[in-house]
Amino acid sequence: MAETGKAKTITIISGKGGTGKTSVTAAFASLAAPVVVADCDVDAANLHLLLSPEVEKSVDFYAMPIARINQDLCVGCGLCNDLCRYDAIVIQDDNYSVDPLACEACLVCKEHCPEQAIYTVERQAGYWFLSQARTGPMVHASLGIAQENSGKLVTEVRKAAADVAEEEKLDLVLVDGPPGIGCAVMASLTGADLVIAVTEATQSGLKDLIRVNDLCNHFKIPIHIIVNKCDLNPEVTQTVRKWAQEAKAPIIGEIPYDTDFTKAMIEAKTIVEYKSSRIGDELKNIWNTVLETMKSIA
Amino acid sequence: MHIAIASGKGGTGKTTVAVALARVMGSCVLVDCDVEAPNAHLFLNPDVQNTQDAYVMIPEVDDGKCTGCGECSRVCQFNALAVLGKSVLVFNELCHGCGGCVLACEPKAITEGGRLIGTMQWGKAGNLDFYDAKLRIGEPMSPPLIKALKRQAECLEAKNTILDCPPGTTCPMVEAVGGADYCILVTEPTPFGLHDLNMAYQAVQQMDIPAGVILNRAGMGDDCIQEYCKANGIPILLEIPHSREIAEGYAAGKDILSSMPSLEDGFKKVINTISEGLNNG
């Protein structure tokens, strides 16, 4: 596997949810097509609603096997409950069972059950898909309801995207990341050449942007910023600009508050496909800046 | 009465709703369970009286006592321990703190230390008791911090509690919503809002928690949420109109009742509807 010619990865995150991450990613996909797109917000995957991909391959995703209690063998000694640190043992009328939502799959209970009444069950927790969208190949996933291990699924999606980029000789992967700064976000950031944080000019947006910036610094990944809803409150926008300057995190675009994003979404189009508009033009400018930046990243 | 405020999609207005409900309830407890991106404090300016670090347990190995038997590594489902000769390498960031290795170590070479996962704080915001926590930067696992925070807040168990939950439908959301008497799902009238509401509704159904919807930014998009709720028999507790005024107020850190005082009655009705529903079983 030659390292030269390896596709570059841009990951789009936000800290705070609902800042317009996915709409921006979709616009970039339209502008960069053909490009590989990976939806790593597997908790609440939305990118497919804009890019309408056709699924070509579907792969099962398994979470770690969790514990279950064989009622015929259980004598109700309660040792599993004493040892479980996740409050996952449910006791009802002297019957012991495992709460699958609380079980962390550590299997301490199974290891120590004197009656060997505890066994494991595989959990098919979701799927990931390799698809063709009108912007090029797309990797996305569907995680079962209330499942864990989304970090592992994110990793699988990201790897599949890198593989398809290599196969189809495409030099760029766009990753739509989840909100927050936890496990799934960290899995989305791994291997990114550039992070674009889409924030909004609100107090909350700024607070969460600062945490995302700290996270990127922690992993030594360069971060650029897009400020959405920049005209809601000029004072807050000014604060964001000032902070960005001090944090040496360049602002590469500001997008005014506009319901065109919503209208485009309802028509299942990206904002640059929807109609010619000022925010569409702004996004084209931003994308050109991103391309310039990528050239300077070795 | 414990009410969780959740949503699949982020940015739909969970915190806005949580703060408004806490305000109209008066004396109650508000717990901001979104430890990855906590924002409720911005709208409440609480007087923080206490801070406390939260830890998960991690193994510490005494190489002098280790016999290199490899049991700790064998039982660890998370591959957090590597036994090489008579010493053990511990990868703290992979550890889930289950304690299995400590139990498995016959020569008792393993004791437990702590890994800092975040910091909790609590205090008063007017007549509200306020709790929140910040996940340490670089810490992957938020559920243990959410659990610790909820445990801390339950010192005041008898009171009414509002839980502002993280977005999504996976472990952090499940941890935050778990144990609530009722869950309000906040959404917006867009294809994204509908898609993620559906995910979140299935999650709370699986958790056996009764749920209703608050539709935020009503009028911004289409009628998809009303149609979905009607088809699935989910009550729409309140519609908050789409308004630039509210968005501008939010940007400045103003709570929604200050931006649009006329909504107060609506939020009061939400509380009444939920408590009557719960009392009538």
Added chain:
Amino acid sequence: MLICISSQGPDLDSQVDPRFGRAAQFIIVDTETGEAKAVDNNQNLQAAQGAGIQAGMTVANTGAKALLTGHCGPKAYVTLNKAGIEVYTGCNGTVAQAIEDFKAGKLQKAAGADVEGHW
């Protein structure tokens, strides 16, 4: 000296597996006698996390003093390093070719992980 090569198959004609933690197999070769045997890495392919750590222990247990592979992540590197195993990344082609390159001193010893870890 025993060396280990991450491999996609069970013999010397197999291709080097560019992955370490989730390699299909490991081929252990005695550079003096040429004797080779395959060690399975199956249990690791589906590991949710820490595959590199477990693979590192597997290799350490074989007594190998050097590892030839494609890529090595940070946790695997720490494990191998602690076990006193030298790591050579960037190998490709067949296992036999990688051994020849190693003997000829053509491979560059890695000073650290060459790829990112993941969660």
